[in-house]
Every structure is written in structure tokens, then in C-alpha cells.
Amino acid sequence: MVTFFAKRLGWSVFTVLLATVLVFSAIQSLPGDAATQLLGQNATPSAVATMRQQLGLDEPPVSRFFTWLGKALHGDFGNSLVGGGSVAGEVGSALVNTSLLAGITIVIGILLSLVLGLVAGLTRDRWPDISISTLALVGMSVPEFVVATVLVLLFSIYIPIFPAVVIAGQNASLADLLPSVWLPAGALICVLAAYIIRMMRTSVIDVMDSEFVRTAILKGNSTSRVVFKHLLPSAMLPTLNVIAMNIAWLVGGVVVVESIFNYPGIGTLMIRSVQTRDLPTILLITVMSALTYVVCNLLADFAAFLLNPRLRYPRNSK
Amino acid sequence: MDSRIEAPTGWLSRRTLLAGSALLLAPAVLAACGVSPSSSTTGAATGAARQGGTLRIARPPASKAETLDPASSLSAYEYLGALYNRLVKLSAKGELVPDLAESWTLSADAMSWTFVLRKGVTWHDGKPFTAQDVIFSIQHILDPATKSPQAGVLSPFVDGNSIKAPDATTVVFALKSPNAEFASLLTGYNCYIIPAGSAATIGASGIGTGPFKLKSFTAAGPGSIVRNPNYFGDKPALDGIEFSSIADTQARVNALLAGQVDLVAQTNLDFATAKTVSASSVATVTSVKNAQWYPVPMLNTSPEFKDPDIRRAFAHAYNPDEVFKLAVQGNGTVAHNNPVPPTEAYYLDYGLGYDPDKSKSLLKAKGFDHFDVPIYTSSYDPVLSPLALALQSSMKAANINLAVTNSPADSYFTDVWMKKPLMTTYWYTGRPIDQLLNQIFRTGSSYNETAYSNATFDQTLDAARATVDAAKRKTLYQDAQKILIDDGGSLTPFFSDRITGLSKQVVNYSEHGFEFDYINIGLRA
Secondary structure, three states: OHHHHHHHHHHHHHHHHHHHHHHHHHHHHOOOOHHHHHHHHHOOHHHHHHHHHHHOOOOOHHHHHHHHHHHHHOOOOOEOOOOOOEHHHHHHHHHHHHHHHHHHHHHHHHHHHHHHHHHHHHOOOOHHHHHHHHHHHHHHHOOHHHHHHHHHHHHHHHOOOOOOOOOOHHHOOHHHHHHHOHHHHHHHHHHHHHHHHHHHHHHHHHHHOOHHHHHHHHOOOOHHHHHHHHHHHHHHHHHHHHHHHHHHHHHHHHHHHHHHHOOOOHHHHHHHHHHOOOHHHHHHHHHHHHHHHHHHHHHHHHHHHHHOHHHHOOOOOO | OOHHHHOOOOOOOHHHHHHHHHHHHHHHHHHHHOOOOOOOOOOOOOOOEOOOOEEEEEEOOOOOOOEOOOOOOOEOHHHHHHHOOOOEEEOOOOOEEEOOEEEEEEOOOOOEEEEEEOOOOEOOOOOEOOHHHHHHHHHHHHOHHHOOOOHHHHOOOOOOOOEEEEEOOEEEEEOOOOOOOHHHHOOOOOOOOOOOOOOOOHHHHOOOOOOEEEEEEOOOOOEEEEEOOOOOOOOOOOOEEEEEEOOOHHHHHHHHHOOOOOEEOOOOOOHHHHHHHHOOOOEEEEEEEEEEEEOOOEOOOOOOOOOHHHHHHHHHHOOHHHHHHHHHOOOEEEOOOOOOOOOOOOOOOOOOOOOHHHHHHHHHHOOOOOEEEEEEEEOOOOOHHHHHHHHHHHHHHHOEEEEEEEEOHHHHHHHHOOOOOEEOOOEEOOOOHHHHHHHHHOOOOOOOOOOOOOHHHHHHHHHHHHOOOHHHHHHHHHHHHHHHHHOOOOOOOEEEEEEEEEEOOEEOOOEEOOEEOOOOOEEEO
8 A cells, every 4th residue: 555655646746747847848839928928019129138138038948947946846936927926925825715716616516416416326217317417418518618607697697696706806805705706616516516416326326236235225224224324435436536536627627717707716827827928827836736636636546445445455466 | 537427328418418508508698698689889978977986997907017107018007097197198189288287389490398387286195296207207218127118209309318497397308309299299108297216116106196096006906096185187076996907808898797897998899799788787888989090011021012012902902891891890980091090180081992993903013913912810809800801801802812810819919910911900099190100100110010111201200390380290291191101001991999898877988099087987976
């Protein structure tokens, strides 16, 4: 088990590093840099040259990457090329805001989809299953920006219960964000839940067909006992990975949704940073996103380890 | 991801559902938007404004580097006119009117300008406004460290030492070369006057002489301004203005429709969005007449367009009325290739009109049966691509084949502008005519997007600048327009109105060029 996790940890570090290299080269290959983006229509050649020098963009890319990496390993992620402030502080506060959104989405989304997936699996091919599965399929098929737009139309323009955008932007306090977080969370839940519901439904059906559940039913156990004692732990197992992947997806998936709601999170910051080619900010966001993916996967593996005795006691240990 | 996630359900595949949901959603979204084909653009409401109230404006943020320093190219534009004043400003008719300067005189050789300043004006921090502040502000624009876009406009005439203050309310500009239109160059939105010595602090402090005082400001974030009780001019109707920065255009419009903001600034709504907004119960649209100039620069240094006859062939090749209708649904004014807006005081009503036969014969004389060239466009502005497509279809009759080429908005002004032979672009109108012609068409100017170079044109502009007699000067500026147009220097199909979204509660909204009326705008009584 220790070697298994040591190996996984090693690969995780490699994955994060690889992500930063890829993103750095991708930004390098994009047309324009922070200097040209900042100057826009005022980008006369001499103005661009002066600004590149000021921003340190006149150094070769490879040496800039290693300078960044060296400092980053010491926890110094540098200053924004555009705003001049500390990147860590800016990304940190955006990450806190996104965590609020992601947290609400995850808690409501996972509970909702586990329950709905269970109901659908237990009522296979009857009306509750058909309606839940249809809705889930709609949720998967309709892109989140459409869901978001429809939610805005319904709940902030027609029935004005929720604000359409976060007016305070990046300075928003928790009090500003709390009323605004529900519509973006709703849009994300629609997409997130769809995948988990379908996975949960499939595995509930699989487990229901298995012999040990049939035995449990034949032994005369109550339905609730069969469901909670026998069915759920086994049915949860394959769903865990889907949940982990979806939580990690949230960090990227929020980009579009945050932008529609002007929500001051990591997605909005990422769009703005890519537009202005603010490399230090983009790199830190990359590190954070890659870390989220890696940690979520590690946790899912670990949870699977705990839930699944076959993994804990491998028959032929290598 | 687990492969079983895509397990077929047997009775409904993802693809059929996708198609089905799209069909189901389309009418629902349309109905929800309340789109009706009958609505049309309406003007801004006028009438009595309630005294007081706070206006909420949503603005597109420039970037995290934006600043309240008016001289900077990254200035937060919406704040400037409320916080600061210039020496002079432009009226809607394109005439100079007093702002911080009460009056001004020009020497007979057009080499010296004397401005008499308003007395008793104070800065927001209570200090008195003097001639030293004016000198400092102009020096700040000219300082290379400021990187002001206006520096290149002013530097041929003044340097840091050529401005003197004989007393506290008089400023004298001794010019390096004559310019009878020099004062008009001081109406630019970079030329707001800031307190002496404030170069390092003005970006955050926003201390001006204007009708509103800064309460808070965050780059690319929210901010607010409140009425300045000591303002020298008419008192503003509003108590204050709250600004929010919303990067996404759709989000800005959503905020307006949901009643979270009252005005969407510096956003040209596309046709479909304008319909949605005007059909809403809380918001409406209004248009700022001829606010945007849509030229199609032909790069004179390119092999395609170095010949003036080819450029003239292009100017005659399209039907301006048709292009105007197709690209901007008739919101604006047809230009007939004159880059000077018709509202400009020295405007010459002259242009090259639609004549496909003439176009064909000009091309034939140069040995072309047909002429093929790519036209570059981008999503940078909603009108650019419709304009390129409209030109493409209209020019076919003249045997000109334009290949419409879409280019990424991010690098449009670095990789396409001034580099490709033919492209669509736009400018805000509001430049005084001397600045417009010299900055965009004079030989060697850094914003000369067509690389146009014509010695006669340059000399005519110089002659105009040196002419103190207003009527004669007007004739010379009009001569320059004619030279430019006849030489195929400009391909300008139209000026477009900017469609602005605002709440039905807003009255007396008025904007022209780079002037926004912060005094009369208010909320419905």
C-alpha cells in the first residue's frame, strides 16, 4: 500500500509539473504578449519594446520559465504583469470565492444526484427512472452556459429573486456573494448531477442484479436494510471515481459559468489573465487546477481502498 | 473517466436528445427574451430629473492595470469626464467651448496661444486651481514615462519648456510650429487637467476639479463617485454614481435587464441584443449618433494598393447604402469614403459614390479583369464581420472578389492592423478634425493605418494650421479632405451609431464624441 501511494504521489508531482510546462508553452505560442495586449490599438513598435523591457518579457522564454520555477518552488509565485500585485494573494482570494461556489455545488449536487440515482436504479424502467434519466440526459447535453442563461432569465429577470451578476466583482465580500452564488451553483449542479446520477443508476442496477443482494432480499430483510446495508456501499464504489473527476472538473468548468455571472472566482481571473497574457497568474492557476485534479484522484483512490477489501488485500501482491 | 458513464439507455440516445433539446429550447429562450420583431430603436428619455439619486453604471474594465491618470492609455475612461476638466471641450457641433479656460486668443502668426483660466476653481482636496497645474498636466502628457497616446499629437508643437504662466490665471503656449487649431488638440480625453505634482498619485487619488469627487476606485473592479458641492459649473442632478466592472458583454446586459445597473457604458450592443433590451420592461436602448467610424484601411505600402487607381476602383466598387443597411441596419450615416464625420464643423460634403462601371474600367486600365484580395476581420467588434461580408457581396458587381478572413480578436491590432492589405476596423469619433487628419493620414504618423503618404495633402494641412483666418482655414481643411478622398486615401462606408442600453428610469442621457453629460443625467422624477 505504501509503495502504491508513493508511486501515485510521484506521478502526481510529475503531472503538475507537466501541466505548467504545457501551459507555459501554450501561452508562448499564442500571438501577442502582455505588452501588446495592454497597449491594444496603441501598440506602436517602440511602445511595445519599452513595455516588454519593463515587464521582463525581453528575456528568452526558457530562462524565464526556469526563473519562475525556481522561485515557485520556494513559494514565490511572483507579481502580476498587469496589476503588479502579488499573484498568490489574487489567486488565493479568487480560489476562496470559487471554493464557496464549488462547495455549495458539491454538497447539494452530490446529495441530490446520489438520491436521484438510487431512486432511478431502484425503479428501473418505470416512470421515476424514465423522468430522472431524461432530465439527467438533458443536463449532460445542454451546455452550462445555456443552463446559466435560462436560469438568469427565469430567476433574475422574470421572477427577480436572485441577482443576475455579482456587481461588486473581485472585491465582493461573503455577504455580497451569498445571494449571488445560487444561480451559478444551480447551473453547475445541473451538469455535475447529470453524470453522477447516470453512474449511480447504472451501478445500483448492477448491484441489485448481484447474487448477494438477491440473497439478502430472499432472507426477508426490509428494503431499507437491503438498500443501506448491502446495496449502497457496493454501488457507491464505481461512483466515487466519477464524483472525484467531477469535483476536479468544477475547477475548470466554472470558467464559463463564472464569466456569465461576473462571479469573482478562479474562472473569471483565468479568462482575464489569458486575455492579458498575464503569465505568472496563469501559471499559478494552472498549478492550483492540476493540484485539484491530482488530489481529488488520490482521495478517490484512497476512498476506494477503504471501501473495497479486494484492493486492500490483493491476492497476488507484486 | 469510467466508460460505463456513456452506457446506452436503450430508448434515447444522446445525439437525438441533443437535437431535440435544442429545438425545444429555442422557442423557450426566444419567448423568455421577449423578442418582438416590431420594436425599434428609441431615443433617450428627456425631462425633469429628480434631484439626487445614485446612478449605477456597468463598464467594461480596461485591465487590472487601469488607472485614473487621464494621460495614460489605460485610463478608466468612464470616470474621467466626471472627475476632471480640460481647458476646452468640444460641443456637439464640433466647436470649442470653455471648460477650465474662460477665453483664449491666438497670435497673428498662429505661434502663440494664450488661455485665460477660470477664477475661484478649487481641487477636490480644497487647494486652489492655478496655471501651474495646467503646465504640469501638459508636461505630464509629454513625459515619455507616461506613455500617453496624446504625446505624439502634442509634441510637434510643444515641449516641456514652451508653456509659461505669466500669472496664476494665464497660460501661454509658445508653439514650435504654427497651429491655429492647437486648442482643439487639448480636447482629447487624455488632456484632463490634474493637480501639479500629482503624477505619482493621480492614478489612485482621482483628484480633479470636476462635478464629482472620487469615493472609491479599484482597477477592473467597482468604484463610486459623489457630487462635488464646490463645482464651479452647473450642479449635477445626481448625488453620485456607482461603477461596476463586468467583463462579459452578455453579463453586462443581464445586469441591466435584471435591474442591477442603470446604464451599460462603452458597449455597442449588437442588433439582436438591442432588440432584446428594447423589448424589456425595465430597460431600453438609445443611440449615440455617428459614435463609431468604420474605415476599411487599404494599406498603401502593399503591392495590392500602392496604385491610387486601384484604391479609387475600390472606393467606387461598393454600394454604400446597401453595405450600410446590411452591416448596421441603417443606424448611422453613409460616408461616401470621407473619414470626417458630418457633425464636424469643417466637414466637406463630398465623396466617391457607387459606380461599378467606373471601378471596372479603372481596374481594366491597370490590366485586371477581376481583382482578388483577402479582407481581414475579427470578432473584436460586432460590426467588423458584417461589414466585411457586406463589402464582399457588394463588390462582386465590380469584379472584385474579397476573401473574408477571420482573425483572432486577441492579436487583431498587432498582427493584422497596419500589416495586411485590407481589413475592417473602427475608431470612436470625437477627434477634432486637425487631429483626425494629421494623426491617421499624415505621412509617417504612428496611427497612419493606411500608410497614406501624399506631400500635397501634408502641405495643405500645414497651410491650414498656419492660417489664422477661420474661413480660410476651413477651406484648407476641406481641400485636404478632397485630396484625400480623390486619392483613394480612405475607404469609409459609414459612421455607425453606438447602441447603448439603459434603464427606463434614466433621463437626459447624452453623449457625443468623447463628451459625456454628467451634469444633466439623472433618474426619473
